[in-house]
Amino acid sequence: MGRHKQPEIRGRILDACVDHALAHGLPDRLEPFATASGTSTRMLIYxxxxxDALLRETLERARQRQRDLFGELLSPRADEPYPDTLRRAWRVMTGPDGRPYLSMFGKLREEAEQQLWPDFRRTATTDWLRPLEDGMRSIGRPELGTLVLAVIRGLIMDLEATGETSRTGEAFDVFLATLTTAGR
Known part of the structure; x- marks a missing residue:
């Protein structure tokens, strides 16, 4: 009779794999995940x-972490104008806490075949639309949620391609100034 799988061990392994993937990207082989999680490749397969199943679950768990972090950042606050919320969110998303997610999922978005997550491009867009619409509703312009999403995604792609944090941050600030005007 074989051993019973232990979900808590599986969860710990998966979290270690996610941490590794966010820091170093998805590995081509299982050995880096085995080392990061303190186990063997055989136990990863077990x-x-x-x-591929481990890579998919790693991506899904990382995406959940990103949704939790970014979703909180993008949520409107009663004591703060929404453009200020977006400014703060941008700084965190493009800073040390958010960049690993942007790098990981930017690469996935660019992958032509997207074998690990075939519907990723659509999911990566629709995940953020509702929170942005809700935030823009706080300034009376929920229909601008799509525009805000497009600007954020475009500037993130620019940032990932060029690494020019100052320039893209300044461009985002200029955009936010137009939102402030649009909300009046």
Missing amino acids: HFGTR
């Missing part, structure tokens, strides 16, 4: 079945 808990997750295949390399």
